[in-house]
Amino acid sequence: xxxxxxxxxxxxxxxxxxxxxxxxxxxKSGKIEFFSKAPLEDISAKNKTAQVVLDAKSGALQFSVLMxxxxxxxxxxxxxxxxDYVESDKFPKADFKxxxxxxxxxxxxxxxxxxxxxxxxxxxxxxTKDVETTGTIKVDEDGLKTASTFNIKLSDxxxxxxxxxxxxxxxxxxxxxxxxxDPLK
Amino acid sequence: MKRSTIIxxxxxLAAVGLWYGIKEFNRKNADLANVTAKVTIxxxxxxxxxxxxxxxxxxxxxxxxxAVTGTVKxxxxxxxxxxxxxxxxxxxxxxxxxxxTHLAEVASVKEGQAVKIKGSCTGxxxxxxxxxxxxxxxxxxxxxx
Numbered sequence: 229x230x231x232x233x234x235x236x237x238x239x240x241x242x243x244x245x246x247x248x249x250x251x252x253x254x255x256k257s258g259k260i261e262f263f264s265k266a267p268l269e270d271i272s273a274k275n276k277t278a279q280v281v282l283d284a285k286s287g288a289l290q291f292s293v294l295m296x297x298x299x300x301x302x303x304x305x306x307x308x309x310x311x312d313y314v315e316s317d318k319f320p321k322a323d324f325k326x327x328x329x330x331x332x333x334x335x336x337x338x339x340x341x342x343x344x345x346x347x348x349x350x351x352x353x354x355x356t357k358d359v360e361t362t363g364t365i366k367v368d369e370d371g372l373k374t375a376s377t378f379n380i381k382l383s384d385x386x387x388x389x390x391x392x393x394x395x396x397x398x399x400x401x402x403x404x405x406x407x408x409x410d411p412l413k
Numbered sequence: 414m415k416r417s418t419i420i421x422x423x424x425x426l427a428a429v430g431l432w433y434g435i436k437e438f439n440r441k442n443a444d445l446a447n448v449t450a451k452v453t454i455x456x457x458x459x460x461x462x463x464x465x466x467x468x469x470x471x472x473x474x475x476x477x478x479x480a481v482t483g484t485v486k487x488x489x490x491x492x493x494x495x496x497x498x499x500x501x502x503x504x505x506x507x508x509x510x511x512x513x514t515h516l517a518e519v520a521s522v523k524e525g526q527a528v529k530i531k532g533s534c535t536g537x538x539x540x541x542x543x544x545x546x547x548x549x550x551x552x553x554x555x556x557x558x
Contacts, residue, residue, distance in 0.1 A: 254544055256508060257495055276493060277510050277535065277549050281542040294536035296476055297510075297551055303440045310476070320471060320536045408491070412544075 251412070253282045253336075253372050258407030260293055268396035271305065273298040280407050282372070287331025289346060291324040291405075313387050314353050322352040324359065334365060341366045346376065355385045363405065372409040377402060445512065445531050446554045448478050453529075456483030456498040459548050460505035463537040474534040474548075480556050481507050482529045485522060494519045496530060496553070504545035509553040518555050529556040 258278030264271040276299075279292040295316035300306040310316040326348015328334070334342045342365045350359040363376025382389065382399050389397045452474070454462075459481055463470040483498035486506060493513050499506035509530045511519050522528060532550030540546040 254542070256538075256544065256547065257489065257491060257493075257510070277508070277551065279538050279542065279544065279547075281544065290542060292538055292541075294538070294549055296533070296535035297549060299442070299551070301441070302438070303442045304437055306442065317471075317475060320475060321538075 251283065251285055253284065253409035254412045255280050255407050255409050258291070258405070258409075260291075261404045261406070262298075263402045263404070264398045264400065266396055266398045268393065271300075271397070273300045273306070273309065275299070278407065280374075280409060281412075282328075282374070282409055284331075284334075284336040287328035287334075289324070289326050289328060289348065291322075293322045295320055295322060312390060313382075319352075319354045322350070324348055324350045326359070334367075336367055336372075339367055339369070344376075350380070352380075353385045353387050357384050371411060374405065374407045374409060376405045379403070442552065444514065444554070445478060445533065445552050446515065448531070450480035450531050450556070451477050453480040453482065456481050456507040457500055457503070457505070459507055460499065460503075460546060463548055464505065464539075464546060467537050467539065470537065475536060477534055478531065479534050479550070480529055480531045481509070481550065482527070483507060485524050485526045485528055487524060488519070488522060496522060496528070498528070498530065504540060505547070506545060507548045507550060509550045512552045512554050515554045522555070530554070531556045 256279050257276055258280045259274065259276050260278045261272060261274045275293055275297045277294060277297045281290045282288070295314050296310060298306070298309065300309065326346055329345045329347050334344065344363050344365050345360075346363060347358075347360045349356050359378065359380070361376050361378035363374060366373040379400055379402050382401060389399070459474070462473070481498060484500065486497040486499045486501060489495040489497065494511045494516055496509045496511060496519065497506045498509060509532050530550065530553050532553035535549045535551045538547045538549065
């Protein structure tokens with residue numbers, strides 16, 4: 229009898245732990261890339277250390293990205309990006325705080341791909357702007373794969389392009405998010 | 414000076430300038446195995462410095478090549494590898510994102526091992542999301558003393 233009770237308790241505890249574990253998902257090595265097409269040269273950089281937390285219950289989504297973590301193919305470009313464009317000494321971090329507006333349509337316990345709508349505030353270069361985008365969440369046995377692509381305008385974030393390259397560097401930047409999230413235990 | 418000599422010198426200078434310009438334009442990020450660290454610090458002291466005053470610590474460490482000593486808390490492998498340094502019981506860590514051209518060296522690293530890692534400090538994430546506080550290093554290589 230005692231044994232059976234213990235077993236039931238254990239089952240409940242495991243279940244509780246399991247369901248609790250699926251409340252929140254996170255990563256500390258999220259990938260964020262950006263691309264800018266320009267007549268002079270295409271610019272792209274990749275950050276592999278984005279921190280992301282997703283609360284499956286509320287759909288709250290939070291990103292934190294260190295600007296100095298963007299790696300460029302060319303060192304000179306990386307230096308210009310940090311010193312002249314995003315001024316990463318003054319503004320070391322970009323973050324996004326938002327929610328998945330159609331969170332109720334996502335079943336985080338069932339394998340599958342879902343289209344998500346995300347709305348929130350992006351802070352970059354010390355300026356906060358509303359951002360709205362769509363993306364996908366793939367639910368599989370070991371977590372979530374999240375992906376999204378959206379565009380921002382550098383001028384919205386008061387990132388100025390030096391006048392001598394004004395015609396050669398695009399004001400439009402494409403941001404590609406690709407993060408694998410693990411259940412938070 | 415003869416006119417031809419002057420033209421010759423100008424041409425040489427232009428060629429050197431062009432060569433330097435192209436070389437600088439195409440310069441890659443340095444392999445940190447060949448760079449000397451500005452500071453050497455242990456992992457708990459580094460996280461403590463950021464926890465105490467992150468803007469002062471940013472001034473000291475942000476964008477600098479530093480060497481960090483510490484115990485390997487965990488090793489995360491995916492497309493690349495991240496070695497997490499810090500005390501096992503602590504929520505604070507130094508996360509070292511390893512240089513993908515040096516991944517072979519990471520294979521021999523084990524949890525609990527004492528290591529010295531050189532990397533470029535890209536900043537600090539305070540414990541705002543309940544995930545612990547981290548100092549992040551990029552382009553890391555194992556430093557062989």
